[in-house]
Amino acid sequence: MLINILGSAAGGGFPQWNCNCRNCRSLRDGTFKGRPRTQTQVAICQDNRTWFLLNASPDLRTQIEATPVLHPRNHGRNSPIGGVLLTSGDIDQVAGLLSLRELQPFPIYCTPSIRRILQEDNSMFAMLNRVPGQVSWTDISCDGRFCLQGERGVGIDCRVFSLGSRFPAYVSPDRSLALKQGDALLGVIASSSSGRRMAYMPAVPDADDSLLEQLEETDLLLFDGTFWSDDELIRMQGSGSTAGEMGHIPVSGADGSLRKLAGLRRPRKVFVHINNTNPMLDESGPEYAQVRAAGWEVAEDGWSLDL
Numbered sequence: 001m002l003i004n005i006l007g008s009a010a011g012g013g014f015p016q017w018n019c020n021c022r023n024c025r026s027l028r029d030g031t032f033k034g035r036p037r038t039q040t041q042v043a044i045c046q047d048n049r050t051w052f053l054l055n056a057s058p059d060l061r062t063q064i065e066a067t068p069v070l071h072p073r074n075h076g077r078n079s080p081i082g083g084v085l086l087t088s089g090d091i092d093q094v095a096g097l098l099s100l101r102e103l104q105p106f107p108i109y110c111t112p113s114i115r116r117i118l119q120e121d122n123s124m125f126a127m128l129n130r131v132p133g134q135v136s137w138t139d140i141s142c143d144g145r146f147c148l149q150g151e152r153g154v155g156i157d158c159r160v161f162s163l164g165s166r167f168p169a170y171v172s173p174d175r176s177l178a179l180k181q182g183d184a185l186l187g188v189i190a191s192s193s194s195g196r197r198m199a200y201m202p203a204v205p206d207a208d209d210s211l212l213e214q215l216e217e218t219d220l221l222l223f224d225g226t227f228w229s230d231d232e233l234i235r236m237q238g239s240g241s242t243a244g245e246m247g248h249i250p251v252s253g254a255d256g257s258l259r260k261l262a263g264l265r266r267p268r269k270v271f272v273h274i275n276n277t278n279p280m281l282d283e284s285g286p287e288y289a290q291v292r293a294a295g296w297e298v299a300e301d302g303w304s305l306d307l
């Protein structure tokens with residue numbers, strides 16, 4: 001299975017348009033040791049033909065153009081993109097669907113609650129169903145298995161499980177209560193034809209023992225690297241939410257992912273969805289050194305992995 005990391009930043013990207021934090025400022029003035037990043041986006045492929053998008057970032061159009069294997073291959077309108085799997089309804093994970101509205105047929109795999117939010121509550125997404133045979137919506141259980149169906153019966157087996165019960169802030173409290181809570185946020189484990197497994201989870205509120213058990217069965221882990229510390233945004237801005245309140249386990253600290261996942265021996269461990277404020281983006285800093293010494297990698301746009 002081929003895995004292309006098209007984008008690796010959290011919402012807002014790096015640098016973020018309205019941010020002048022140390023990272024963003026030094027990246028703009030050319031003194032930063034590290035790379036700019038677009039918002040997190042991953043594409044996977046089993047058969048060298050059909051690619052599946054894991055979520056649809058707001059940067060999707062430029063990410064596709066920067067990735068030749070995702071370009072059309074035949075005359076006229078066509079695409080090797082064979083479907084989109086949504087792990088949540090966050091704007092950073094679904095806004096890119098609006099960049100795929102040019103009458104291309106493809107399936108969207110998501111939980112029934114996410115489908116209802118997009119289809120019933122947000123009328124712009126009706127542009128995905130402007131003509132018959134355009135986008136097909138495929139409901140998946142928040143705790144089950146399904147196959148991303150490629151050409152000629154070659155698919156990618158996936159298992160998903162619920163990671164959280166909080167719907168995006170744009171979903172009203174009344175609507176949230178009417179939805180199935182477990183549908184809000186998924187983790188995905190995709191299996192290659194050789195039996196190797198990749199876990200994709202750009203948003204993880206907490207890592208309990210049952211999650212750790214599942215991750216020890218994987219060979220590649222693309223994991224939430226949004227914030228270095230729980231109070232990162234508060235210290236940066238003087239107010240705001242903690243990482244925990246935003247549904248992200250921080251990287252550092254007693255309850256952080258470096259420590260909680262330290263016992264995982266099998267998977268290659270890669271942080272994705274890294275916020276522009278996260279000091280581990282700075283490759284000259286102690287946080288980056290600490291992450292690398294702990295065996296983790298910090299994903300960059302354009303990485304191509306083979307599983």
Ligand SMILES: [Zn+2]
Binds near residue numbers: 015023276
């Ligand atoms: Zn910044």
